[in-house]
Amino acid sequence: MAQTTKVREGEIWAVGGGKGGTGKTFITSSVGTYLAKKGKNVVLVDMDIGGANLHSFFGISRPQKSLTSFFEKGASLSDLVVKTDFDNIALITGDIHSIASDKITFSQKLKLFRQIMKLNAQNVVIDLSAGSHNNTLDTFLIADRMIVVLVPEVIAIENVYHFIKNSLFRKVKKTLKEYGFKEIAQHIWDHRQNYGINNLKELIDYLKDSFSYIGTILDHELASFKIHLVLNMVRNNNDILLGASIKSVMMKYLGVPIQYSGYIEYNDAVWKSVREGRPFMLNYMATGCAKQIEIFVENMIKGKDVSLPVGF
Amino acid sequence: MVKDELKKYFEMLELPPDASLRDIHNSYLRLKKLYAGDSIVLAPLGEEFPEKKRKKVLDEIEEAHLKLLAAKKDEPSRTAFLFEDALSPEKASSQPEKAVDLPTTGPSLRKIREKAGVDLSEISKEFKVRIELLKSLEEERFEALPEAIYLKVHLKNYAVFLGLNPAKIIDEYLQRYQAWKKKK
Ligand SMILES: Nc1ncnc2c1ncn2[C@@H]1O[C@H](COP(=O)(O)OP(=O)(O)O)[C@@H](O)[C@H]1O
Numbered sequence A: 001m002a003q004t005t006k007v008r009e010g011e012i013w014a015v016g017g018g019k020g021g022t023g024k025t026f027i028t029s030s031v032g033t034y035l036a037k038k039g040k041n042v043v044l045v046d047m048d049i050g051g052a053n054l055h056s057f058f059g060i061s062r063p064q065k066s067l068t069s070f071f072e073k074g075a076s077l078s079d080l081v082v083k084t085d086f087d088n089i090a091l092i093t094g095d096i097h098s099i100a101s102d103k104i105t106f107s108q109k110l111k112l113f114r115q116i117m118k119l120n121a122q123n124v125v126i127d128l129s130a131g132s133h134n135n136t137l138d139t140f141l142i143a144d145r146m147i148v149v150l151v152p153e154v155i156a157i158e159n160v161y162h163f164i165k166n167s168l169f170r171k172v173k174k175t176l177k178e179y180g181f182k183e184i185a186q187h188i189w190d191h192r193q194n195y196g197i198n199n200l201k202e203l204i205d206y207l208k209d210s211f212s213y214i215g216t217i218l219d220h221e222l223a224s225f226k227i228h229l230v231l232n233m234v235r236n237n238n239d240i241l242l243g244a245s246i247k248s249v250m251m252k253y254l255g256v257p258i259q260y261s262g263y264i265e266y267n268d269a270v271w272k273s274v275r276e277g278r279p280f281m282l283n284y285m286a287t288g289c290a291k292q293i294e295i296f297v298e299n300m301i302k303g304k305d306v307s308l309p310v311g312f
Numbered sequence B: 001m002v003k004d005e006l007k008k009y010f011e012m013l014e015l016p017p018d019a020s021l022r023d024i025h026n027s028y029l030r031l032k033k034l035y036a037g038d039s040i041v042l043a044p045l046g047e048e049f050p051e052k053k054r055k056k057v058l059d060e061i062e063e064a065h066l067k068l069l070a071a072k073k074d075e076p077s078r079t080a081f082l083f084e085d086a087l088s089p090e091k092a093s094s095q096p097e098k099a100v101d102l103p104t105t106g107p108s109l110r111k112i113r114e115k116a117g118v119d120l121s122e123i124s125k126e127f128k129v130r131i132e133l134l135k136s137l138e139e140e141r142f143e144a145l146p147e148a149i150y151l152k153v154h155l156k157n158y159a160v161f162l163g164l165n166p167a168k169i170i171d172e173y174l175q176r177y178q179a180w181k182k183k184k
């Protein structure tokens, strides 16, 4: 969030993407494990309120503590960190018997974000729930690295467009509100036909062109808005190339930077590993999948796109 | 060309500024296919990404490709030596721009390719095009060649692979092709 000054050393990464079952939790657990293997002190946070299952990727079936205590008993987040059997990785497990996401109050949300930022870890990785609920988007937006997961299917692609667009819209609205421009933007949007505006990007462009001070502020606030795309469950080169197309379309449509940081192939070892209760990156490190996760993380750190297969 | 302007063109093709000729070409083909066709990636946006915008993107891609090729032409390519020894032996080394006057017939293209030590199978593999078609192109067997719009793409690929300026080759080759077609 804009007004949050960074005092922490660690980085917050968040994994979202709209559709359920695309591999967000698998990727959160694997990215976390890889960072831990590299020697980082990692805390994973399961924010999939209602569908929490991150713990099962680490062989924990009934977590001792969970976010429930934070929301219902006011426990502090740092007291809810649970160790795993694996070096350098701890978890904050989700809320299994779930309070509904929209029951979370605004002040609880702010408190949660403040405490996430204060967690004692070099890397916090947040697993988000499916959908584009405002709470999910707000959590996504506190991250230093915003990761979006999808699979090569039409519905997942649609969901990802929706998710990225809504995140951007949320960020723009928050910024405008913070600086007192919300009403102007809303008015223009409500009368968008008169202004020849069809979509969010055109609204932003219009605001920037018409009010140079808004432009300066938006440019500044949106400079950190960068999406890392990861395409999961790919089966062939065409699938891999789809990621590049999605990146292209999203950049031209929304005008924000998107990095196609990685792809991960489909492999039955993924669910086997869950059944065996050991982190995939430790259990199946020789698989193509594990290599691709390493490449994905390294690309994110280096700010590089994944290399595409040639000749198509 | 000014550095900043070049950077813009690399960005249009979604490439880093140190991209190679091959990267440029691959990106160009990939993006052209994406925005010219009806990809499942564009479909969900419907009217939020209107036809007009798609056309504009296609124009930008074309422009970026040509501008970057022109810029790369000044860099040493794998066929650069040809311009000096085989084709204009007398004064080539002092007049590199002589390269622009290369003959553009099929057989002369073949000569250049062979001098450069490039096998047709390499071009075939790079652009997923049948060797037979490339042979017909070199032999100017027009009846075996596809329609002009596709022929253009093949000629461009061929030229780019050899580091030659595609515009002139396409122009002159198509003139002969169209003349043949009229007579037919
Ligand atoms: N690359 C993959 N190959 C095979 N199965 C996968 C892969 N990624 C995820 N899965 C499986 O797909 C299912 C959904 O994954 P999960 O991470 O729970 O998705 P999400 O958190 O997005 O709902 C799980 O059963 C998981 O084991």
Ligand SMILES: [Mg+2]
Binding pocket: A024, A025, A026, A048, A051, A053, A127, A128
């Ligand atoms: Mg999940």
